[in-house]
Amino acid sequence: MAPPGDLRDWIALLEREGELRRVSAEVDPHLEVTEIVDRVVKAGGPALLFEHTKSEHPLLINQFGTERRMCLAFGVDSLDDVGRRLGDVLEMQPPQGLAEKVRGLKKLKSIADSQPKSVRSGPSQEVVLTGDEVDLRRLPVQTCWPGDAGPFITLPAVITKDPRTGARNVGMYRLQVLDERTTAMHWQIHKDGRADYLLADGKLEVAVALGLDPVTAYAASAPLPKHVDEFMLAGFLRGEPVELVRGKTVDLDVPANAEIVLEGYLAKDELTEEGPFGDHTGYYTPPEPFPVFHVTAMTMRREAIYPSIVVGKPPQEDAWLGKATERIFLPAIRMSVPEIVDYDLPVAGAFHNCCIVSIRKSFPGHAQKVMHAIWGLGMLSLTKSVVVVDEWVNVHDYEEVFFRVGANVDPKRDVLISEGPLDHLDHAPTLQFYGGKLGIDATHKGPAEGAREWPPEIEMSDEIRRRVDERWAEYGLGAAPDPNGSRQGALRQLLRR
Numbered sequence: 001m002a003p004p005g006d007l008r009d010w011i012a013l014l015e016r017e018g019e020l021r022r023v024s025a026e027v028d029p030h031l032e033v034t035e036i037v038d039r040v041v042k043a044g045g046p047a048l049l050f051e052h053t054k055s056e057h058p059l060l061i062n063q064f065g066t067e068r069r070m071c072l073a074f075g076v077d078s079l080d081d082v083g084r085r086l087g088d089v090l091e092m093q094p095p096q097g098l099a100e101k102v103r104g105l106k107k108l109k110s111i112a113d114s115q116p117k118s119v120r121s122g123p124s125q126e127v128v129l130t131g132d133e134v135d136l137r138r139l140p141v142q143t144c145w146p147g148d149a150g151p152f153i154t155l156p157a158v159i160t161k162d163p164r165t166g167a168r169n170v171g172m173y174r175l176q177v178l179d180e181r182t183t184a185m186h187w188q189i190h191k192d193g194r195a196d197y198l199l200a201d202g203k204l205e206v207a208v209a210l211g212l213d214p215v216t217a218y219a220a221s222a223p224l225p226k227h228v229d230e231f232m233l234a235g236f237l238r239g240e241p242v243e244l245v246r247g248k249t250v251d252l253d254v255p256a257n258a259e260i261v262l263e264g265y266l267a268k269d270e271l272t273e274e275g276p277f278g279d280h281t282g283y284y285t286p287p288e289p290f291p292v293f294h295v296t297a298m299t300m301r302r303e304a305i306y307p308s309i310v311v312g313k314p315p316q317e318d319a320w321l322g323k324a325t326e327r328i329f330l331p332a333i334r335m336s337v338p339e340i341v342d343y344d345l346p347v348a349g350a351f352h353n354c355c356i357v358s359i360r361k362s363f364p365g366h367a368q369k370v371m372h373a374i375w376g377l378g379m380l381s382l383t384k385s386v387v388v389v390d391e392w393v394n395v396h397d398y399e400e401v402f403f404r405v406g407a408n409v410d411p412k413r414d415v416l417i418s419e420g421p422l423d424h425l426d427h428a429p430t431l432q433f434y435g436g437k438l439g440i441d442a443t444h445k446g447p448a449e450g451a452r453e454w455p456p457e458i459e460m461s462d463e464i465r466r467r468v469d470e471r472w473a474e475y476g477l478g479a480a481p482d483p484n485g486s487r488q489g490a491l492r493q494l495l496r497r
């Protein structure tokens with residue numbers, strides 16, 4: 001099934017699948033929406049389309065809030081399928097024989113087709129407001145938490161160009177609405193949009209797309225290398241190029257199918273206090289200076305739908321955007337570190353606090369090598385703690401990981417304390433951006449690593465297992481117990497997968 005072409009296709013798909021509820025009661029984007037969504041997300045509930053928001057525009061939220069909806073968005077049965085498609089292209093080898101050549105050509109075509117396509121006009125410019133006509137307060141922008149500094153646009157795709165190369169970047173960076181025509185631009189120090197800004201001379205043009213098809217919206221949050229255009233990833237994952245139209249007041253191309261586009265610029269060195277904001281760390285991030293975004297045009301579809309998301313104490317809706325990234329990028333990570341079998345970024349660890357990784361260990365110090373690899377790999381470099389386990393350990397089963405850490409670790413020998421860059425939002429380190437790293441080697445070790453002879457693990461023999469399977473009914477114990485049976489509450493599943 002092809003992924004949806006725009007937000008309205010997506011809403012229709014969600015509705016057909018019983019994954020969306022329309023709410024006709026009037027609700028207030030000031031705090032009330034958050035409390036509703038917080039309850040619905042935690043119950044694994046549907047996407048919500050609030051039709052009456054004290055503004056002309058309906059508000060869509062929780063579109064990504066379950067694994068099933070994430071899979072619907074990508075048109076797959078499992079998020080690993082998306083990763084495999086990407087991995088297939090990354091691992092392309094010179095083809096041997098005709099059949100492989102044909103398959104290879106198909107893969108190359110899928111890359112060629114992922115390039116964004118320019119079109120002359122698009123629904124995102126049905127309504128064009130410029131200059132004094134622009135009024136951001138007409139959008140149902142949420143104030144998410146009681147301590148927030150004001151309303152924040154939380155699900156944007158922020159488009160910039162590298163002033164040196166012209167290469168496009170798309171990133172999801174929240175925007176605090178300051179008045180009718182300005183917002184703050186919260187790109188953190190490790191992010192690509194900010195790098196474009198630092199390279200700009202005087203001014204940097206920016207466009208912000210709101211209300212995209214779900215794959216393109218996801219792509220804005222994907223941690224690609226700086227020179228790779230997130231719209232290209234979106235085109236590749238959708239199997240159809242992202243269509244772009246020229247901005248009305250900026251020299252940037254914007255998605256033709258967006259519900260709303262904000263065009264404008266940042267003046268170099270014009271900063272404002274951004275925050276506080278109730279963040280995905282579960283804490284408020286304190287006020288900090290960020291650039292001011294001046295909106296020169298606001299273009300829209302007629303009856304535009306405004307998309308939003310709430311972050312806060314995990315788990316929230318963004319958990320599934322993060323899980324999508326975790327799954328989609330596994331094959332790419334394996335390209336650089338092939339001994340990695342699997343990894344898990346626990347939702348409760350806000351993604352950057354912990355990475356559990358299983359490896360095919362083949363030499364002394366291998367676990368330490370992989371820790372350092374993680375600390376040197378793209379956005380994973382900000383990971384605060386890394387737990388390394390052997391290839392047979394299920395990294396998504398946190399109880400099993402806890403068992404391995406408890407059983408296999410001599411803290412004096414197997415815990416590595418290092419230091420390096422940390423997430424912009426991490427409030428724990430003494431210094432912002434820089435601090436301690438923790439590596440825990442929970443793999444099996446032997447004399448070559450200073451351990452004693454490692455004892456064998458307890459396993460029942462296959463023969464006895466088979467016999468008990470066959471004879472289970474004879475024992476009169478009812479249905480055979482499901483090893484995961486009692487543990488599958490919706491929340492628990494989200495936390496453990």
Ligand SMILES: Cc1cc2nc3c(=O)[nH]c(=O)nc-3n(C[C@H](O)[C@H](O)[C@H](O)COP(=O)(O)O)c2cc1C
Pocket residue numbers: 154155169170171172173174175186187188189190191192193220221222223224309311318321322379
């Ligand atoms: C809902 C949501 C909100 C986000 N808000 C921000 C933000 O305000 N600032 C930021 O720097 N990153 C934020 N991120 C993370 C970035 O989108 C992510 O790091 C992305 O890779 C940035 O794009 P870039 O790699 O092109 O810089 C957010 C992610 C999600 C899913």
Ligand SMILES: [Mn+2]
Pocket residue numbers: 169170171192223224225226228230
């Ligand atoms: Mn980028």
